[in-house]
Amino acid sequence: MENSIVLKNITKEFKVLNRHEGLKGSIRDLFSRDYKTVTAVDNVSLEIKKGEIVGYLGPNGAGKSTTIKIMTGILKPTSGEIMVNGKTPWEDRTSNCEKIGVVFGQRSQLWWSLPLVESFKLLKDIYMIEDKNYNDMLDFYASIVDLEPLLHKPVRQMSLGQRTLSDILASFLHSPEVVFLDEPTIGLDVAMKSNIRDLIAAINEQKNTTVILTTHDMGDVDALCKRIVIIDKGKMLYDNDMEHLKKVFGSYRTLSLRIRSSQMTDDFITSLEERFSPYGISISTENNWVSLVINEDRIKVMDVLSGVQENGSIKDMKLEEISTEEVIKRIYTEGI
């Protein structure tokens, strides 16, 4: 199968001014040449095939949005080679843009005071979509989501969820080859999230659209991505199937315990650390909660529980699957 996106040793550095404090500092900054270099993306290589849905993950500031901006042609990489649909996006920005769709979760690309259907008509002309394709697409949308009530509503009157849904519909309208979704489910409720996941899956299936999905929600990844790529501090840490990741981290659980406040002392925490670190358990605390990330291949959750109970009294507990952030932290500290 052909490649949709190829990145070869892509690096992106930003030059930022070292700012000084206060009025005097600000005035000095006006004439300052005191730059420091931030490497947002560091030597990343990737090949993404047509029709893949790839989860592009990493903690805040990892460089995900920057990579997406490079792939859309808005940013030019400092070094390295990039091809999207066979073209170099930053050299050919406008023609690249005809074949891609973009959603940045925090902002809308729709016309604020126009009813959705007018925004769609406008996009139809801007992307020069044939009448037939346009109508087919609307019918297709109507078969997946409840489109009718949205169509005649001005975007500014929509709820966050409705707006995000509309934005995603808009980004697929011109049947792009690749769609970039940067945190599309941020701030949505469970029902809307699942709605949006169904929609993305259905369009990908029907149109064979390549989807690059950035998210902090492991649920999105589980529902949509067969492959994930993880970066942190600009460097690529992981690029493999979900299956593989599940195999490695499937036995991890996060156990959170609320301890009586009088017992939450530093001594207590140190004693836990001493006791459990041989089993590779990492411990973090917040207020009266202690969180332990447990590898069940090495020690049973029940054993940890009873171990904690010997020194402190537990008021409440939660047992969760390991979170994305945790997985990423693990991959970062332990490798894979």
Next chain:
Amino acid sequence: MSKMRKYLALTRAGIIEELGFRLATIVMIFGNIIYLTVIYFLWRSIFASSPTPVVNGMTFESTLIYLVLATAIFNFMEMYTVWEMGRNVQSGKIVLDLVRPMEYRSYLFWSYTGPTIMQFLTTFIPTFIIVECVTKAIPLGINLLYFIISIILAVMINYSIDFMVGTICLYSESIWGINIMKQVIVLLFSGATIPLAFFPEGLAKVASVLPFKAVYDGPLSILLMNSPEICDVLPILELQAFWAVMLYLLSVGFWKISLRQITVNGG
């Protein structure tokens, strides 16, 4: 042809959008009435203190007509482009405009054509009709045709100026200051606040070599001409065309260089 369609679609959307903002139009008309009242009393006292009814070749009436029409032109010409560009750059929304399959300059320009046309119809035309009914001072002839050509050129010049100043927002964070400065300079040197005939010699020289007078003074002088010959209007239109081309090239060039700046260094 099909290329034109994508631009006209932006015009159409702008018109629909503008129709939704009735309140804004009312507020603007109200603001204009206040502004024009101030102008009226200001210039009346200027003329009252003068020994002759004609000052710098203009009567009180012609001055007032000139300034009323200048205000009406200002209303559809000022699209707050600088403001919008600055805000989009700062909030990062510009990213969404840059992923459209169009040049940003054209995209923004055509997005503004809708509101411009609507403002022209809802503020300029009524003002024009009122002035004409009250004073009968605007000749109704071939000058109107030349005026249309001239005003289109003026819109293009004005947009290039705005777009260039807006581009500065890629480098600076003080959008507000930049915008105010631009407005003051344009309104002064274009003759929109004080007719150019009243300028002292030195200032008049400066104004004559700047492009701003092609925005207000040009179309207004044509509008107030009585059945002009082509040779009367040609110098004005030529100057406008010259500035339109020059500033177009300059603004496109400046944007290209600046965009490279953000794509290389980050905005």
